[in-house]
Amino acid sequence: MSNSVVNHLLSEFQLPLKSPVLVFSVILFIILLAPLILGKIKVPGIIGFIVSGIVIGPNGFNVLEKNSAVNLFSTIGLLYIMFIAGLELDMNEFRKKKYKSFAFGFFTFIIPLMLGLPVCYYLLGFSWSTSILTASMFATHTLVAYPVVTRYGVSRNEAVAITVGGTILTDTAVLIILAVIMGSSEGSLNYQFWIQLVLSLALFSVIMFLFIPKITKWFFTRLESEKTSHYIFVLSVVFFAAFLAQLAGVEPIIGAFVAGLALxxxxxxxxxxxxRIEFTGNALFIPFFLISVGMIVDLRVLLEGPEALIVAGALTTVAISSKWLASVLTGAVFKYTKAQSLLIFGLSSAHAAATLAIILVGYNAGIIDKSILNGTIILILATCIVASFATEHAAKKIMATEEEYLPENTDLEEPENILVPIANFDKLEAMLDLAVLLKEKGSANPIRLLSVVHNNEDAENNLRLARKRLDGLLHYAAAAEAGIDVITTIDYNAASGVIRTAREKGATIIMSGWPRKTTFLNKFMGDKTETIIEGTDKNLFICHLTRPIAVHDRIVLLCPPLSESEAGFSVWLSKVCLLAKELSAPVYCYCNLKTQAAVTSFLDERKITAHFNFADQFDLEDTDAIKSRLKPDDLLVFVAARKESQSYQKAFDGLQTKLERYLGSVTKILVYPKVSVYSYEDTPLGSIGEL
Incomplete structure (x- = not known):
């Protein structure tokens, strides 16, 4: 009996491991321990994953083999890297810097090609087709070090934007060269080949940039509360895009990147x-890919003779030096700092995915021999190590010395403190999503959710029920890693409860839901929202969210004359800029020339990249004029003013009712900026009821 148990255990631990459960356990332990151990000696975690792959791979201690399961997770991780890179690209910044991306893409493509071709042909003695294919491999790069810039919070730096933008250009060009060389070797390089390639890429682009966004909008709108379904849908789009790219004749990584751009x-x-997307990728899929890269490396090839060492050394030297020259030239042309140039080099110097694709395809086709294959494996290891160290060093330097795009740092006198009074629990998730987007990323204060319970005989029971309903949404907020504080309070009137809590907690912004339709009793006793407007001097955002916040294409901003003179000008403008950045949406601002000058000055001082289009002021009381300027997917931000404010107009009286009547289906935010001087008087009590 004991012998059978021992034999069973020995069979389970026979190398390479076969049990799927044990294989997955080993991978998870590596993902857990590698960054922790190597972090003690200041080695980037990425290198830890690659080195771990070398050790456990078939060319190391043969603990694991590259089976179908490992290949599947590795492919997912690679696609995840490219997808997140496209998803995190600051589109406003990219549009402004697209010519810089094209320039970097050209430099990082042509320099490695021009250096690599003579080295391969004259120094190493390869044939022309082999030399062209090998030299084109130098031009590719994989964003292996991209998780580093995400971790250090510099992913929206301009250097990252142009590097990511250049990646898609150079990799697409190289993969097209691969398709051409393969077509030439197979004798199928004719006009039909070119027609098929151009048409398939055009069809792929139409599907991804025209149909996929519309389908995604429809899905997000119809299943607004099904957050898990949103994640599954996004993953489906990524892998569908990768498959379509493969059908179009290019690598799946291009499809994943395009999916990120489309979404x-x-x-x-x-x-x-x-x-959720970043957590799943960074915790599981991306480390899996990096480990699988290490499993390919075979250090024993260096012992096979001087030829292997010469080829590996030449390929690695050309790959690193050419990418360094491209980054230095880009930095010199566009006057980037040394840290930014180093960041460009770090991100663009790693060779893995596209390089492997080119070399393996060429090897299987007989264009590339084993010495080049082995040399390329060493090149992958060396460049991944260099890229990791360079990127981490540059990211630390940028984070320490440069202020990145931070429009939210607006109120230096008092820290931001957002209060969200909740009346309609059905709209709580939508309000919470908006509050998370508008919250300062470095703010220490949580978003405060407030429920006011009427002071009557059922007050204590209603207080418990309200807290229970709010507590149930804490795990939803945790998914966005946003600090949330739940407040329930008793008051004879909902409006006075909000005013009192705003004072007690030192709220700087109150985000209120849109009031329900005014009744005769409300008009007689006083509207609740009007009571809050008159009873506070805080920045007040009254929000009517008719659809998910993420599906809006434009922000239409209406500013009255003298709005720049209000104390809350910088606060609400910074929030509009932050919302434009989060949604990658242009802002269409209607204001007079004086306000336009103030807005432009604010954007320049804060180095804000939001795209503003200015148009002449019109009569804000003309609801037909407002309606004519709006599209179905617009988000309207209307800047109003309190009666004691300098920018107050008679047109602002009854403004909520007018907007509700004429623009009921449009998502809108009505802003009442903070006023400079305010004297608290007896707060008028509104009617008893919900906000």
Missing amino acids: NRLIPSSSSLMN
Whole structure:
């Protein structure tokens, strides 16, 4: 009996491991321990994963073999890296810097090609087809070090934007060269080949940029509360795009990157959905890919003779030096700092995915021999190590010395403190999503959710019920890693409860839901929202969310004359800029020339990249004029003013009722900026009821 148990245990631990459960356990332990152990000696975690792959792989201690399961997770991780890179690309910044991306893409493509071709042909003695294919491999790069810039919070730096943008250009060009060389070797390089390639890429682009965003909007709108379904849908789009790219004749990684670009505007960077995507990728799939890269490396090839060492050394030297020259030239042309140039080099110097694709295809076709294959494996290891160290060093330097795009740092006198009074629990998730997008990323204060319970005989029971309902949403907020504080209080009137709590907690912004239709009793006793407007001097955002916040294409901003003179000007403008950044949406601002100058000055001082289009002021009381300027997927931000404010107009009286009547289906935010001087008087009590 004991012998059978021992034999069973020995068979389970026979190398390479076969048990799926044991294999997965080993991988998870590596993902857990490698960054922790190597972090003690200041080695980037990425290198830990690659080195671990070398040790446990078939060319190391043969603990694991590259079976179908490992290949599947590795492919998912690679696609995840490219997808997140496209998803996190600051589209406003990319549009402004697209010519820089094209320039970097050209430099990082042509320099490695021009250096690699003579080295391969004249120094190493390869044939022309082998030399062209090998030299084109130098031009590719994989964003292996991209998780580093995400971890250090510099993913929206301009250097990252142009590097990621250049990646898609150079990799697409190289993969097209691969398709051409393969077509030439197979004798099928004719006009039909070119027609098929161009048409298939055009059809792929139409599907991804025209149909996929519309389908995604429809899905997010119809299943607004099904957050798990949103994540599954996004993954489906990524792998469908990768498959379509493969059908179009290019590598699946191009499809994954394009999927990220197509969904970029629909997945805000601070949303809970984005957090789920990044968490799953960084915790599991991306480390799996890096480990699998290490499993390919065979250090024994260096012992096979001087030829292997010469080829490996030449390929690695050309790969690293050419990418360094491209980054230095890009930095010199566009006057980037040394840290930014180093960041460009770090991100663009790693060779893995596309390089492997080119070399393996060429090897299987007989264009590339074993010495080049082995040399390329060493090149992959060396460049991944260099890229990891360079990227981490540059990211630390940028984080320490440069202020990145931070429009939210607006109120230096008092820390931001957002209070969200809740009346309609059905709309709580939508209000919470908006509050998370508008919250300062570095704010220490949580978003405070407030429920006011009427002071009557059922007050204590209603207080418990209200807290229970709010507590049930804490795990939803946790998905976005946003600090949430739940407050329930008793008051004779909902409006006075909000005013009192705002004072007690030092709220700087009150985000209120849109009031229900005014009744005769409300008009007689005083509307609740009007009571809050008159009873506070806080920045007040009254929000009517008719659809998910992420599906809006534009922000239409209406500013009255003298709105720049209000104390809350910088607060609400910074929030509009932050919302534009999160949604990658342009802002269409209607204001006079003086306000336009103030807005432009604010954007320049804060180095804000939000795209503003200015138009002449019109009569804000003309609801037909407002309606004519709006599209179905617009988000309207209307800046009003309190009666004691300098920018107050008679047109603002009854404004909520007018907007509800004429623009009921439009998502809108009515802003009442903080006033400079305010004297608290007896707060008028509104009618008893919900906000």
